[in-house]
Amino acid sequence: MSIRTLLIWIIIAGMLGGAAVFVRQKHIAALGEQEVVWVGLEFDPAGVISLSVEGEGGSVEIQRDADSIDQWRGAWSNGVSWGLASNRVRAGLRSLATARVRLSDEAVMNSPDRTTTVRSRDGSIITLSIGSDRLGGRVPVRVEQRDESGAIERVVDGWLDTALVDSFTSDVVLGWRDDRLFDMAASSVSQLRLSADKHAVSLLRTPNGWVIDDPIEVHANREKVDELVRSLLSVQAQRFIDEEIDEATSGLSKPLARIMVGDEASGSSLTIGTRADINADTLYARFEQGGHSTLITVSTDALTKLTAYPDAYVSKTAGGFGLTSVRSVRVLGRDDVMKLDAVRNGATWLIADQEADTLTNESIDRLLSILLLQPAFGVRLVDASFELPKIIAGVELLDANGAPLGEYDIALEQAADGLRLLVIGDLGDGRRVVWGYRGDDAQATGTWLTIAASRPTPKN
Incomplete structure (x- = not known):
């Protein structure tokens, strides 16, 4: 056999041997992968009522609000207490619920570095004890699951993804805090x-x-x-x-x-x-x-x-009640003596048990519209030192029982845009609130009140 032929056979034998080794190693790796077992933590995120994280760096207790469906609050060991963003809590619980532990035949954790405890509405508890070692992107853990009676249902030893474990620490959960301050409707x-x-x-x-x-x-x-x-x-x-x-x-x-x-x-x-x-x-x-x-x-x-x-x-309307609450309207003169007492009678008004004339009916309705419906163009709070125009009349509004609903002094003020009607409410201690009205209704009401307040005092 020539040297050339011998070399060719040696090369062929080497190639066949390498291929055999490669196939064998691949088969062994495949067998190894088939032997790896993964298990989940087996809890429903929707049923969780609390989640606690404890470790050397601090602890946090996350509680679901018992009176709401999706409101959470975190209480940290350093005294911080804050509402949590529900979407961040839900995301955290989902990531934990879908996590998979790579099983180990024996305990792989000597002592826990921290623990995460999940409590569900049905009374079951899952405790995840986490070790401090970091190997190949995984950390050793022990999962202990108890039923509603406290009896241990299963214990799992294995390895969990490091990134997931590190997302459940007291400091990281601070990032779950809700940005909202006044969390209410x-x-x-x-x-x-x-x-x-x-x-x-x-x-x-x-x-x-x-x-x-x-x-x-x-x-x-x-x-x-x-x-x-x-x-x-x-x-x-x-x-x-x-x-x-x-x-x-x-x-x-x-x-x-x-x-x-x-x-x-x-x-x-x-x-x-x-x-x-x-x-x-x-x-x-x-x-x-x-x-x-x-x-x-x-x-x-x-x-x-x-x-x-x-x-x-301050409201832009002088009266803080509705039209239907008013049963009677009284107009007082400058001397605070009653000059007119009108009582509602359906769609009209009675004065001394007699139906008022059309002009008076319209004037009273317009007065009530200004006091109770129309917004003032301006509102101002003044004290006793503030000088107001001369009072032309007083107005009292009473309910069906004769109880006062509102009492106002009325003044007129001349301005560049015409005559303004000022409605003045007494707040006590010399303080007053002044509502200003302008326009045709205001001028007509001012004129009518001036006349009504000048009427002779009615006889009893």
Whole structure:
């Protein structure tokens, strides 16, 4: 056999041997893959009522609100307590529920570095103990599942994906916090308070609508208060500040403003400090709820339209009740003596048990329209030192039981755009609210009241 032929056979033999080794190794690897067993944690995310994470870096307890379907709150071991974004909680629970543990025939974890516990509505509990080793992108774990009686149903030892495990730590869950501050429906808000500089206003929702109850007591502008509620509920945390910052730096030792929003059961407050960035796009703020305080930043733009001036929230209609509530209308002279007493009689009015003439009927209806339906062009709060035009008449509105609904002084003011009708309500302590009306109805009502208040006093 020639040397050339021998070399050819050696090459062929080497190739066949290499192919055999390759096929054998591939077969062994395939067998190894077939022997790997994966199991899930076996829980329904929709049935979870709490999730807790405990470790050396801190702990957090996440609870589902018992009175809601999808509201969550986190309480951290460092004292932080905050509502959580439901979509972030759901995503976290789904990732945990769909996780797969690679089984091991023996315990692979010496001692747990931290634990994650899932409690479900049916009473079952899953405890995931996590080791500290990191091997090939996986971490050793032990899964212990108990039924509603507390009996152990199964124990699983194995390996879990490191990225998944590291997404369930106390610090990472801080990122689940909801950006919203006042987490409530607009319809449930029943009390508001704003203060800034030397001004403050408190608003209260009543069965008859919103009222200002401090520093004055008067019915409020529903549209304006509803707008305020929407603005406050839209305020969000731009950044959560978990490090320590002294109040001198945050400006909270001398706050710019304070805001309180509450329902019938409780309230939350937001105290506004100084700017948090060089451009003053954000401000430091302290949010307080349920005895817990959190330092955050908020957008400056979100607060620019808010005002603590009570004038801004006074109703533009002088009366805070409906037309049908009024049974009688009284007109008083300058000496506060009653000059006219009109009682409703269906669609008309009676004066001294006699049906009023057409002009008087129309004048009373127009007066009530101004007081109860037409918005004033301007509203102003004044104190005793403010000089008003001379009073021309007084008006009293009473209900079916003779109880007073509203009492007003009436004045006329000459302006460039014509005669203005001023309706003045007494708020006590020398404070008054003045509604200004203009136009044909206002001028006609002013003329009629001037005449009516000058009538002879009716005999009893």
